[in-house]
Amino acid sequence: MTLLPTLLNRRQSLALLATPALLPQRAAAAPGPALVIGQVAPLSGVLASTGQQMVLGGKICFDAVNAAGGIHGASIRHEVRDDGYKVEDTVRLTRELLARPEPVALFGFAGTANIGKLLQDGVLATGGAPLIAPYTGGEPLRTPFNPWIFHVRAGYADEAEHLVQQLSTIGVERVAVMYQDDGFGQAGLVGVREALARRGRKPIAAAPYERNTEQVESAVQAIKAADAQAVIMVAINRPAAAFIKRYRELGGGAQLYNISVINPAEIVRLAGLQNARGLGIAQVVPYPYRPMLPVVREYQRLLKAHAPQAEVNYTSFEQFLGAKVLVEGLRRAGPQPTRARVLKALESLQEWDLGGMTVSYSDANRIGSRMVEITMIGSSGRLVR
Structure with a gap:
């Protein structure tokens, strides 16, 4: 079954599950050990609605992987913590996650200042785990080069x-x-x-x-x-x-x-x-409202299957793409991956097609895409291109 997330305290669990779209759809997980993915997201405070969509985008991807048998016989366990968009809580919660041996990667954090503090304090370097698909385009997280953050979005x-x-x-x-x-x-x-x-x-x-x-x-x-x-x-x-x-x-x-x-x-x-x-x-990602691309069709299908009350959303789609990047890295890292092996596996994703959007990394590049387009809120309240 999907484990979302197991180590939340009661307040954080209620914050997550108060949103109908995030109620877990029970899918059969693969037998064997779990691959633990840590996510620190703003589930309360001024960015709460964004944080909930971030978690949802990863969740539907991980649910689908577990339902299909997992990765090398292991299921993904997605552990989520609420930082309320507060820098000090991001640092504290990330330290707690990385102090344990189980998490092999971090996923989908938010906030240039929040993640910048992780770099400044050496939290990511000390922990040695890659952070995939942060929800920020801040240049200080990209320049100078650091090996820990794999960006999916343009800056x-x-x-x-x-x-x-x-x-x-x-x-x-x-x-x-x-x-x-x-x-x-x-x-x-x-x-x-x-x-x-x-x-x-x-x-x-x-x-x-x-x-x-x-x-x-x-x-x-x-x-x-x-x-x-x-x-x-x-x-x-x-x-x-x-x-x-x-x-x-x-x-x-x-x-x-x-x-x-x-x-x-x-x-x-x-x-x-x-x-x-x-x-x-x-x-900074393709238009998710029309199923013109294979990856958009996949996202819409899995959203309907694993979160039927949720609506299509750019944020959840972006994080779904990031989760796909992480899953591919886990596959390439092989059975019983370490943090270092996941990082090296992600570096091997060069010109990798997610299904209509391409990302590319290397040992000297962590910026997967520079795609940008402009949409507009139309007369009906929906986005148009």
């Missing part, structure tokens, strides 16, 4: 370049930035500044908001006063929605964009469709 710098290129193509010159005042937001801000600088321009305003809050009034006022033609937001769901709602209520007319780490359904719910309509969102 925020790639997203910023794509957004600024589109704005330049349509003649937009006055671009403002609203960003979270931490490593995540700073990474996005730097990406926008560098993309604009390549075209001889600067942001006409750069307005921060405080991490783990929805206090965006000062950012709204600063950007409204700047009379921007376009605003690129480097924000998560709740503060992004608060900004959109307030900015539109004050008559702000700029075209609004956000980088990829938001849930459009959450934005519409919180900001209202009238305000959210037309929001452009950068995306």
Whole structure:
């Protein structure tokens, strides 16, 4: 059977299982020893809805693998901990996971600042386990090179370049930035500044908001006063929605964009469709709503089978892709894999096709993909391309 997750405390278990989409669908697991995968995700706090989708994306992939007999006779045991998007909890919980010999890999953490602290404190290096598919595009996690993190998504710098290129193509010159005042937001801000600088321009305003809050009034006022033609937001769901709602209520007319780490359904719910309509969102994985690619068809089929109440979502799809990368690494690592063998196996994934999206790693490269495209919230509240 699927074991989701066995070592949660009571509060964390209730946080997970309070979401119907995450209720485990009992599938027969393979006999034999378990391959333990550790995930630290924000299941409470301002990023809770995103964290739940992150866990779900991995879960449906691992459930399917276990139902099919596991990997080399071993089932996957997916252990999830809730860090509430708090850096100190990410560090503490990761240390706890890696202090045990069982986890062979880490999967799907969130937060540039959170994961950056793991690097800064040497937690990943000391533990020796690879971290696959973190839900962040922060450049400090990519440069300088570190061997521990295998990125599936493009970086925020790639997203910023794509957004600024589109704005330049349509003649937009006055671009403002609203960003979270931490490593995540700073990474996005730097990406926008560098993309604009390549075209001889600067942001006409750069307005921060405080991490783990929805206090965006000062950012709204600063950007409204700047009379921007376009605003690129480097924000998560709740503060992004608060900004959109307030900015539109004050008559702000700029075209609004956000980088990829938001849930459009959450934005519409919180900001209202009238305000959210037309929001452009950068995306770093293929469009998951139409089954045009084999991997999208697989994702939709497994979502229906293992989480029938859940809806298609970019976040769960991205983490499903990351879980597929991890599963392939586990297969290539052979029976009874160690952390070091999983890391080396992941390095062998060169030009590996997941079913319509290709990732590529090596001993000197950990950035699997640089794909970026832009979607928009349409008049019905759904994303369109």
